Amino acid sequence: MRLSIVTFGSEGDTRPLAALCRGLLDRGHDLTLFAEHSTLSLPRSLGIPCEALSGDVRSALPIADPRQDLHLSDVFRSIKAVNAVIAENSASWLRTVAPHARESDAILFSSLGSGVGGALAAQLHKPLIGLFFQPITPTRCFSSPMLPPMNLPGWANRLTFKPAHAQAWKICGRPAQEARREVFGTRDDTRLRFDHPMLFGVSRELVAQPDDWPDDHRICGHWSRTDVTWQAPGDLLEFLAAGEPPIYAGFGSPSAFIRRKALGALIDAVAGRRAVFSPGWSRIDASVLPKNFFIVRDVPHEWLFPRMSMVIHHGGAGTTHTAARAGVPQIVLPIGADHHFWAHRIALRGAAPKYPRNGRFSSKAVAALIDFAQRDETRMCARDLGAAMAREDGVGNAIREIERLVSPQARSHEALRVDSRARVAAKGLWFSIATD
Structure with a gap:
């Protein structure tokens, strides 16, 4: 099995994927991890094939002197800076990942690489699997993890996910679609989708599997390595x-x-x-x-x-x-x-x-x-x-899910892309997880 894995962000975005990638390699699979250059020291030390993506979030952030007071404008300036990094580099990311993705059995994406991963999968007609560290699929069980916890009825909990998904489209999806038009001459204005498998590197001891999620949205357990060999100074x-x-x-x-x-x-x-x-x-x-x-x-x-x-x-x-x-x-x-x-x-x-x-x-x-x-x-x-x-085997659980979803014996690519509205309706839920 050959995989293209795309992410972008800080060390916190890359380290769990490094554990997952090492596990996949140990199972005999072929992959390349695409990530921000400053986060690749750990993956490379683990022998993971990597390619650096252009852009640097840390350098772009307007980090103020810590002696100065923090103002709301500082937060907005930082958000704007991150948006600019994604917009300026999405076309470069597509060009970097596409040659490997064309020969891959599936594209896996995470974090700020979401838009580019989705655009490539649509362009190349490849299966798409999301890898996330927050349970972002809408559910009645809890409110969006991107908001402070709220004591709401189930139907209201589901509604809280929509603003975050809309913001994700604005930050990641729209620049990726513009870049797709620039690189490939095509564009799909569809919002970021959730009608594909999603695997979460989240401990079941902290978040139980919601009973209203699609069957291929799975809480796997935390993705980490316990056999860390490091020489402390x-x-x-x-x-x-x-x-x-x-x-x-x-x-x-x-x-x-x-x-x-x-x-x-x-x-x-x-x-x-x-x-x-x-x-x-x-x-x-x-x-x-x-x-x-x-x-x-x-x-x-x-x-x-x-x-x-x-x-x-x-x-x-x-x-x-x-x-x-x-x-x-x-x-x-x-x-x-x-x-x-x-x-x-x-x-x-x-x-x-x-x-x-x-x-x-x-x-x-x-x-x-x-x-x-x-x-x-x-x-x-x-x-x-x-x-x-x-006692959890988060990496092992995720690998088994990926093998089930992508292997030749698994369901076809079309089955991986069942329309989200149809699936939600089949579960008797009235709220669509699309963000259009």
Whole structure:
């Protein structure tokens, strides 16, 4: 089986796919992973065939001086910058992926590669499979993961997915269709579709399989590798060996929105405890940190988190799952996107305190969250959750689904593209998952 796998974004978008790709290669399949160039170090270290896509989200973001206050205009400028990267590079992405995709049995897409993956599949008449880390298929069971959790009736929960899908079309779908016209001379104005298989690298311990999803939309379990071999630098090993397990604090790519005032609140809340801090995409000056903070940068979370006493983070899907799998308590301080969803899900399992809905990042509030995370019952819940997730085979489940969907013995390409409205009607649901 030959596969083209397309994504674009940050490390958090590529790392789970690297685990899945390595598993597919170990099963004897052929593939190439197409992703943003700065995220390919891990896939290449795992021996995964890769090709870099043009564009750089991190460089394009207008990351302000952390000493300045954060304004709503900064967020809008960042969204506009990401949109520009996609619009400016979609044609290049099509040209890069198309030669491999023509010889592939299927195109798999994820994250900001969604529009290009869909456009290529339509142009080349290839089966299409989505790979996602948030349960974005509409359901009555919960509201859209791209919004803060809401207590709504089932029919209203389904409605909450439509705005996010419309926004996804605007960001990814429309530029891809314009690029398709430029590269191939054809265009399809159909909105981003969900009438194809969708596999989710999400733990069933955090999100159960909704009973109103199509049969080929599957919660597989988290996609990660536990056999991480990484040589830690000597100074990090010395710090870890010098005392009790430290607190980890890091906010990944959204750390671009962290300001010094918030960092000061975190430092005060840690109150002299040993801590490991990852600055992520921020421009925080390490010299402002006290001596009890140890700075790390490119450290595999799978290696680091089991050595921590707790993990303080923004609530990204990958960080949440990796910390949960490590069996340590978490403190989630959501910044945006799906962060509130994962903060809520991990709190439901008792492995984290409820996140502050007012968004306050004060030292007093964070100190109270740290106290909660240090409780014996919180630690026990975190250990139980980690043990349960260790029994999952997320990569194996996804591979079996892909083989079932794409292999010559599986159903035909036409069967993979059953009209979404017909499928929804067959399930007795009134709300279409199309976004037109």
